Amino acid sequence: MTLTTSSNGAAAPGRGSRIANCLGAITCLAGALAVASVSGQPAFAAESDGAAIAANGTxxxxxxxxxxxxxxxxxQPEGPFPRLAGINAHYLVQQLQDFASGKRASDLMGPIAMALSxxxxxxVATYYAxxxxxxAAEPDPIDEAAITAGETLAERGDWTRGLPGCAQCHGPGGxxxxxxxxxLAGQSMExxxxxxxxxxxxxxxxxxxxLMANVAFKLSDKDVTAVASYYASLPAAETTTSGENGGK
Ligand code: HEC
Ligand code: HEC
Structure with a gap:
């Protein structure tokens, strides 16, 4: 046996036996993908690699x-695309499951969530958390008067209308x-x-x-603009949240 054939031969049985050993097991897929990327095939996102899913899809x-x-x-505040960074991982997973099941309707996110295991x-939720x-910068300057009105409503609510402050559930400063x-801090107006x-x-x-529907039903259009202005005006990264530790 020459040196060349022996090194070729060593790689092939290694790959074959690994696949044979895990036949029928779900871990096979991850193993096979790892082998594929090692041997120069297009690299697919490994199941565990949230960063790769975020950057490349699946x-x-x-x-x-x-x-x-x-x-x-x-x-992207110039569109309907929410901030995911720093948001609790369990919450993000729940939303993905709701998109997949249709409990939360979205033409864009429904099929995407259905494609995820x-x-x-x-x-991917752990990565974003x-x-x-x-x-991200808002496309237009936010109205200062709306921010002030929004802050009052968000932090204190309006008990004459039976409206709790958003802070009661979402925490002070969202x-x-x-x-x-x-x-909510740093999420976009839109x-x-x-x-x-x-x-x-x-x-x-x-x-x-x-819980949230009962609050939303009580908000006028002016209230909606006010609270959205307030939360969109807050810095996002500087505030602390339970999401930043991966959402334990
Ligand atoms: C084509 C654009 C697009 C792509 C690609 C996309 N999203 Fe979304 N995503 C949206 C839009 C639009 C919404 C808001 C849906 C709504 O209005 O309810 C959203 C909402 C979400 C939410 C809900 C956030 C919240 O605060 O409730 C999560 C979680 C999410 N996306 C995760 C993902 C993940 C993970 C991927 C990649 C696998 C992804 N999205 C790819 C457009 C996209
Ligand atoms: C009684 C508790 C409660 C109060 C008060 C409340 N919320 Fe919520 N809110 C929730 C819950 C629960 C959710 C998550 C819903 C889900 O799981 O899909 C939520 C979700 C949201 C979301 C969606 C965030 C995202 O990432 O998609 C927005 C926006 C929001 N609330 C805004 C507000 C505003 C503005 C106020 C005050 C006017 C407010 N909430 C007051 C309970 C509350």
């Missing part, structure tokens, strides 16, 4: 999340509380406005116990 057809949600999950959802890019009450309208129009009805 072999099952999910597009790169970064193309809509920004390179580090900062979002549970472990891919976990990996740990990112902390600065807030930093987010646990895995149920997402961070996204916050769109979600509040989605609850009002019953397009989004996936919140536990209708």
């Amino acid at each position: 072999d099952a057809g999910a597009p790169a999340c970064a193309s809509c949600h920004g390179e580090h999950g900062e979002g 549970d472990s891919q959802m976990n990996a 740990k990112q902390s890019p600065p807030k 930093v987010g509380v646990g895995s149920s009450f997402p961070k 996204y916050i406005t769109g979600q509040l309208k989605a609850w009002q129009d019953k397009q989004r009805a996936n919140d536990p116990l209708g």
Whole structure:
């Protein structure tokens, strides 16, 4: 046996036996993908690699999340694309499951979420929960009077209308509380406005116990603009949230 054939021969049985050993096991897929990328085939995102899914998408057809949600999950305030960075990982996974099941209707996110496995959802959510890019710039300057009105409503509510402050659930300054009450600080005007309208129009009805729907129904258009202006005016990365540790 020459040196050349022996080195070729060593690689082939190694690959074959690895696949034979894990026949029928789900881990085979990850193993096979790892082998494929080692041998110079196009590299697909490994199940555990949230960063790769975010940047490149998946072999099952999910597009790169970064193309809509920004390179580090900062979002795109000039469109309906939310910030994902620094948001609790469990909350993000729940939303992906709701998109996949249709409980949260979205023509864009539905098919994308359906293309993700549970472990891919976990990996990509964990990745985004740990990112902390600065807030992406709003396309237009935010009205100062609306910010002031929004801050009052957000922090104190309006008890004459039975409206609790957003802070009661989302935390002071919208930093987010646990895995149920997402961070709002630094989310965009357009996204916050769109979600509040989605609850009002019953397009989004996936919140536990209708907690958020009950609030949204009480908001006037002026209130919506005010609270959206307030949260969009806050820096995102500087605030702390339970999401930044990966959403334990
Ligand atoms: C084609 C653009 C596009 C791509 C690509 C995309 N998204 Fe989205 N995503 C959206 C839009 C639009 C929304 C807001 C949907 C709505 O209005 O409810 C959204 C919302 C979300 C939300 C809900 C956030 C929240 O705060 O509730 C999550 C989580 C999410 N996307 C994750 C992902 C992941 C993970 C990927 C990559 C596998 C991805 N998205 C790829 C457009 C996209
Ligand atoms: C009684 C508790 C409660 C109060 C008060 C409350 N929310 Fe919420 N909010 C929730 C819950 C729960 C969710 C998550 C829903 C889900 O799981 O899909 C949510 C989600 C949201 C979201 C979606 C965030 C995202 O990333 O998609 C926005 C925007 C929002 N709330 C804005 C507000 C505003 C503005 C106020 C004050 C006017 C407010 N909320 C008051 C419970 C509350």
